[in-house]
Amino acid sequence: MSNLAVKIAGVTFKNPVITASGTYGFGREYECLYPLSALGGVSLKGMTPAPRMGNPPPRVAETPSGMLNSVGLQNPGVEAFLDNELPYLKDKGTVLIANVAGSTIDEYRSICERLDNSGVHMIELNISCPNVKQGGASFGTSCENAASVVRAVRPMVKHVPLMVKLTPNVTDITAIAQAVEAEGADAVSLINTLLGMRIDIKTRRPILKNNVGGLSGPAIFPVAVRMVWQVASKVKIPVVGMGGITTWQDAVEMMMAGASAIQIGAALFTDPYAPIKIVEGLTKYLDDNGIADINSIVGQVQPW
Amino acid sequence: MSNLAVKIAGVTFKNPVITASGTYGFGREYECLYPLSALGGVSLKGMTPAPRMGNPPPRVAETPSGMLNSVGLQNPGVEAFLDNELPYLKDKGTVLIANVAGSTIDEYRSICERLDNSGVHMIELNISCPNVKQGGASFGTSCENAASVVRAVRPMVKHVPLMVKLTPNVTDITAIAQAVEAEGADAVSLINTLLGMRIDIKTRRPILKNNVGGLSGPAIFPVAVRMVWQVASKVKIPVVGMGGITTWQDAVEMMMAGASAIQIGAALFTDPYAPIKIVEGLTKYLDDNGIADINSIVGQVQPW
């Protein structure tokens, strides 16, 4: 049988299929369908140092081939995670990625420090959050801010790799990727959601109580493929690709664009078995095409 | 009957429905279905001073709820337009918007000068084109470059309003909008396409010969609504909204977000009657809801 395992910054995933942060909770909700061990990894719900209530509802809206969300990082805080979730998750036989967020650089530092040697296998730094000290623009939208977060947390993360998750709402995502690579990021993951809005024409109100929200799902897939392709050609560290992946064909496409592994988010809501079907599809794809190792397709698109 | 007419920078459109540049040629191709006079306006295929061959095929690819194109501004050049197209279009009873592009500031200047007093009713400056003198990044992706194009062409455009068409591939589209407003733009239109990519996993080649292309269609609608809403709150000049509008409900949503008129692009390819159905839908919407004037819904979304 062909090899489906991939290695990212020293961490081995039994297959390249990871569930995306914020779409798979802390891994309990789909367990009555299939075990976590069927997945290459799980990127857990974004965490902050203290518990957060998140945004008021409505928090989700449907869009053509996609959805908007404005969950607003509702989470129980890192201590509750370490006490209540991690012990349960530890022996599930999948790679655990802690997705972390903050409103200030200090928050990012403190949560990374707390998680570094906690038992999670990787830290994914979500830098799409608003920088409350600098007018609320997201950390991830300027090279300087992105670099400064990574610089600040880098010394805190000694035991596990540090992956930085990039926002697509920027003019040049490759510049941001290079900036975080220069500060010592071990990998980058992309894309987070595109900022969008829907309006209820009857009430003349935005559907989301937060007015705007993040667009995910198949609609953004072409943008994600483009960004992964651009970034993969500009950085030496591994790239984890996501954004609208729904089928194994999408997964292959994303890996050919340059992703060493992929994450599945919104597709879960349409079909909770999506990650499993993608793993199965990839296995069959390798076999059918006589490809011995999935790693051999990574970045193999040949531009014209 | 309710009023559907809108006025943008002094130009009256009999209804707010305009076909988007590059999707309606020079207005001849759909005439056997309905007359041009049924439309509020037509934004013509993007023109350059000299004829352009455009990019090699394939130039289009399908995506979930959308499509990519990399036509590459194929056009006969402004002189051929003035000789062969404009005389035919002149008396069709719709607002003619000349969409113009260039690879250098001089090209923008020369084409605007040539078109200003030619008989078109408005000039739409497409600043999404690569600036060949500055490494190929699009003029529209930095405030300085965007401002410099508008500054250069502004004195050339004396007889008709100058509308600047913005690219969505930027970190902060409101900053670009404000920059072009400050240089004297009479209106802005947005959004142009989002940069995307698709790969044929069988051949391991990008589907588009140009590797990347512009994403349009319903997929981008939520991003377009968000950007129009953001820009409308930051500029005083009128905003023309587009990006994925397919139904009259989408048109109402876009207008409530802040668009004084709307453009229809990719929807034409699914249904060539889309603009007509939208005009009919808007008429019925106004009547059913006792709205006397379509202008009264513009920007009427009430954020939470």
Place this chain on the structure above:
Amino acid sequence: MNYRQGVFTLAKCEQLAETTYSFVITCHEIASLAKAGQFAHLRVPGFSLRRPISICEVLPQEGAIRVVFDIRGEGTKALATLKSGDSIDIMAPLGNGFSLLEPDKKAIVIGGGIGVPPLLEIAKHYGENSRAVLGFRSKTAVILQNDFASAGCGVHLCTDDGSMGRKGFVTAILKEQLDAEKPDILYACGPRPMLKAVAALAKEYGVRCQLSLEERMACGVGACLGCACKTRKDGKETYSHVCKNGPVFEAEEVVFDE
């Protein structure tokens, strides 16, 4: 949490009212797990998000569940075109369901419009010990009143326009019923203002009350935190989730003043 996802057959499709449809879905395992007040998450081809619809009846003999829904937008419009024999992709049973007391306790169910279906299993549970106060927009929207009656439940009907039953809102009838005989528990499902009024009456009369809430959903299983609703526990406000902590909440926990 124990649910299944799969593609099942529509054993029976019926139109119950002007815009209201009933589906009986054959899904043995789900039918054996389902309880009153839980819901099914229905996939609609061509739409990215599933549609949450309450389980109206559990039919163990047939190995089926029944759902009843109203056309409210594009998704439910598409659903309504399905016919007996077609297949449907559902996830179910989801959510917590109602707490049912011993069947000899007395219960009143209060349903507004499309909030009526999830209450039918409750009526079947309490039988003659239950009363139902059902309100609809108009005669053309009235559904299930015979099903409640067949269960032995005393049905009190009202419509906003008086075209069938009493004219007016359910709360007026509910007050009379509470005055007539105080039950052990109230169950309500319907528009938010109705739920708020029912919660207030329950408090006034000192009767336990459970409400079934709605919120826009993505995952339906508690994984995305999309379907938040504000609740109060031990005096502290938080966002619970309709799909996992609900859809049924104790009335006193629900925070209405958003």
Place this chain on the structure above:
Amino acid sequence: MNYRQGVFTLAKCEQLAETTYSFVITCHEIASLAKAGQFAHLRVPGFSLRRPISICEVLPQEGAIRVVFDIRGEGTKALATLKSGDSIDIMAPLGNGFSLLEPDKKAIVIGGGIGVPPLLEIAKHYGENSRAVLGFRSKTAVILQNDFASAGCGVHLCTDDGSMGRKGFVTAILKEQLDAEKPDILYACGPRPMLKAVAALAKEYGVRCQLSLEERMACGVGACLGCACKTRKDGKETYSHVCKNGPVFEAEEVVFDE
């Protein structure tokens, strides 16, 4: 340019081969406008772009057109599920079509695989003055050979694997046919390498030749400039458009070396 767009009824749906389907679509006005070599742009529910499919036959008596297509991807797969009586949204007739000489001239049509259908109307036009060289992947893909024969056309079949007709490519047979009797015109449709080879033979033998090309399309009517193909006119290369300037081009105008 004169075409219509509308929703029409499928009068007849047939499976012709393993992955090949035939639709007869009742559309009177379109049928009265359509000519050999033009195409229809078919909308597939759930997909943003229409699918261009050549008109295989114009059936004026029935007020219908016939299209024959192969399952090649998701769109054609969805199309293949349609049944007689269903409706279909088409734009047609589009493109320029073949130039037909007087019916007493001699013609050879060369079709490769799913390039065969657009040639049938040509064979009907020239009748016994036409010969057809038709190539397929394999026996399981062979279509329409009886239709060509019924038109009076002399059919020469080959398959890549030799499972039916001669083993090999159409060009070998074409060369024999050209040697046997030089026709007044050639018409070809099929994969690009085949067209290139046919064009070369036409040049070698000095016979006029028309090719029907394919390119990915959006609008289908010349408005988007999506379906570019490189052509040469008066020695100058340019991008023509398959939907408007084509799909039929004089072989000598087509630039193959991209």
